[in-house]
Amino acid sequence: MLRKASFGVVGAVGLWGCVTPQEIKKDEPTVAVRQVRTTRDVFKDAVAAYDAGRLDEARAGFETVAAKLPAQIVLQFNLGVIAERQGRLDDATKYYEAAHKLDPKHKPTLLNLGRVYRLRDQFEKAIALYENALKDPASEFDVELNNNLTVAYRLAKKYAQAEATARKVLARTKDNPDAYKNLALIYFDQGNYRLAEFISANARKLDDKDPGVYNNLGLIYLKLDDRRLALGQFQKAVSLNKDFAPSLFNIGAMALSYRDYEGAERVLSRATELDHNSYEGYLAYAFALDGQKGRDAKKGLRAGEMFERVLAIKADQSDAICGAGWAYAADKSGWDKALGFLERCKTLPNTSATDQQLIDSKLKGIVAMQKAGQQAAQPKPEEKEKPKAQPTGPSLLDKVSEDAAKADPGAATPEAPASSVPAEGTETPRDSAAPAPTPEKP
Numbered sequence: 001m002l003r004k005a006s007f008g009v010v011g012a013v014g015l016w017g018c019v020t021p022q023e024i025k026k027d028e029p030t031v032a033v034r035q036v037r038t039t040r041d042v043f044k045d046a047v048a049a050y051d052a053g054r055l056d057e058a059r060a061g062f063e064t065v066a067a068k069l070p071a072q073i074v075l076q077f078n079l080g081v082i083a084e085r086q087g088r089l090d091d092a093t094k095y096y097e098a099a100h101k102l103d104p105k106h107k108p109t110l111l112n113l114g115r116v117y118r119l120r121d122q123f124e125k126a127i128a129l130y131e132n133a134l135k136d137p138a139s140e141f142d143v144e145l146n147n148n149l150t151v152a153y154r155l156a157k158k159y160a161q162a163e164a165t166a167r168k169v170l171a172r173t174k175d176n177p178d179a180y181k182n183l184a185l186i187y188f189d190q191g192n193y194r195l196a197e198f199i200s201a202n203a204r205k206l207d208d209k210d211p212g213v214y215n216n217l218g219l220i221y222l223k224l225d226d227r228r229l230a231l232g233q234f235q236k237a238v239s240l241n242k243d244f245a246p247s248l249f250n251i252g253a254m255a256l257s258y259r260d261y262e263g264a265e266r267v268l269s270r271a272t273e274l275d276h277n278s279y280e281g282y283l284a285y286a287f288a289l290d291g292q293k294g295r296d297a298k299k300g301l302r303a304g305e306m307f308e309r310v311l312a313i314k315a316d317q318s319d320a321i322c323g324a325g326w327a328y329a330a331d332k333s334g335w336d337k338a339l340g341f342l343e344r345c346k347t348l349p350n351t352s353a354t355d356q357q358l359i360d361s362k363l364k365g366i367v368a369m370q371k372a373g374q375q376a377a378q379p380k381p382e383e384k385e386k387p388k389a390q391p392t393g394p395s396l397l398d399k400v401s402e403d404a405a406k407a408d409p410g411a412a413t414p415e416a417p418a419s420s421v422p423a424e425g426t427e428t429p430r431d432s433a434a435p436a437p438t439p440e441k442p
Contacts, residue, residue: 039065046078055082073102077109084116087276087313092116100129105136107144114148119277123156141172143179150182154189162186177206177213184216193223211237211244218250227254245274249281256284261291272306279313279320282306286323293330300330304337318348325359335366 046061059082066075080095096113099106110133117126130149134140146169153162163186169179180203187196197220204213218233231254237247252267268285275281286306293300307324310317325341328334345351346359 039068050078050082055086058082059086071102073099073106073109076102077106077112080109080112080116084112085276089116089120089277089313093120105133105139107139107142111144111148114152118152118155121155123152126152127156127158141168143169143173143176147176147178147182150179150186154182154186157189159186159190175206177203177210180206181210181212181216184220188216188220188223191223193220196220197224209240211240211247214240215244215247215250218247230254243274245271245278245281248274249278249284252288253284256288256291259291261288264288265292272309277313279310279317282309282313283317283320283323286310286320286327290323290327293327297331300327301334303327304334304341307341318345318350321345321348322351322355326362329362329366332369335370339363339366 042061043065046058046065049055049061050058059079062075062078062082066072066079069075076095076099080092080099083089083091083095093113093116096109096116099109100113103109110129114126114129117123117129127149130145130152133145134142134149139145146165150162150165150169153159153165163183166179166183166186169176170183173179180199184196184199184203187193187199197217200213200217200220203210204217207213214233214237218230218237221227221230221233231251234247234250234254237244238251248267248271252264252271255261255264255267265285265288268281268288272278272281272285283306286303286309289299289303289306293303304324304327307320307327310320311324314320321341322345325338325343325345328338328341342359342363346356346363351359
């Protein structure tokens, strides 16, 4: 079961600033001028590489300059942005914390560092960061910082404080849609779905082009058991922003719940391209691939890789540990990894005695086939594999999409995922998330 990811409202902050060159020594004018030019050129080239999406090249450039100018906040911050975009959250935290130490009042660093803390479920750290920043009289009523503090309180389940902070924002900026979205999610998390729907409607009136509003409404309608209307809201969000990862994830999760594995793969592949830091996204994508391994063993290997991506973000995720074992077992080229992951799965505290017996049986089978040099047989139903229902006509999700459009004429209907039918145990769709940091010209 996937946990809903709620990264909330945060400023999308990318590269900024320019390097201050080292002081030119009067007795070495020629060398010093050459050094200044070189430093600036390397920095400029790194920014250009970032703009072009060549993140490794940009990272190398900024690291080169940082080695000469270690106390420049712009370099620590930019390295943090690149690390975050590449999914290296430990490194992102290190760089943002270094930038914060250099300038505790630098707002872009506060926003990005707080987001990374939330991505790592370090909600108390995020709260402390925002609260400390808001002690400054000049920042006490800063809308972005207060909205982000609201999100951190909510994720920490401190609902009274979250609501009070959201209302603090609305008391001074009554037309702030982000505050209304946060308030709606506070009620949503507490099970007050009708009130959440009402508050979301207010947010929609203030900004009817905000995909996050429709994404939140989709989550609400799912809880109210109106899946058709929920899908319509998610698709409306995507029609407003084709790269809105939270709604792409939610559409993919719904496809997965209908065992529309191919459709789910298509949508979730894009969602994970857009959001490298969501273990829920990779987990759902892995399940979509895993659901097709009976017809294509290579999909099982790919699923195993995606389960490993989950574990790179959240090392103790039990579904990913066990999922990787069963996925890699689909093809002989993955047997060695399958053995390791299945052994780990067997020792997890939430692995039942029945599952342990199934794992033992699978382990013995793989070892025997390795010794015999045989190709693995297809997994048997009793080996914990989910049944694969084959499509017999139009996708159920296509039909849901059509009905959603009838239920909500304002909902767009882009191409829905095609083919298959609903999986058990599924994923809880995600709240609206902040976009990944985007570049700003220095």
